[in-house]
Amino acid sequence: MWLEMRFALSHVELPERPEALAGVVSSVFSALTGNVLSGEGQFHVDRLSRGGMSSGAVSGEFWTKSLIPQLVKRLTWLHETWGR
Numbered sequence: 001m002w003l004e005m006r007f008a009l010s011h012v013e014l015p016e017r018p019e020a021l022a023g024v025v026s027s028v029f030s031a032l033t034g035n036v037l038s039g040e041g042q043f044h045v046d047r048l049s050r051g052g053m054s055s056g057a058v059s060g061e062f063w064t065k066s067l068i069p070q071l072v073k074r075l076t077w078l079h080e081t082w083g084r
Contacts, residue, residue, distance in 0.1 A: 001058050004032050018075040022068050039064040
C-alpha cells in the first residue's frame, strides 16, 4: 500500500499547511483502496495479496494513528527547517 501511495503522491505539491496533508493522504488512500480511511480495524485489498496470513490486509487504524501523524510531523519539520 505504501508503494502505491508513494507513486500516486509523487507529483503532488506539498500543502502549505501541514494539517492539510492528512486530507490529501486520506483522499488518495480512499481512491486507491475503495475504502474510506477510518481509525478502526482493517480491511482486505485483493491486489495487495501476495500470500501469507495477513497478505492484502490494510490497517486503517495504523494509517490514521501512526503513519499520517508522522507524515504531518515531518512536513511541519520541513516547513520549519526550510522556511516554507
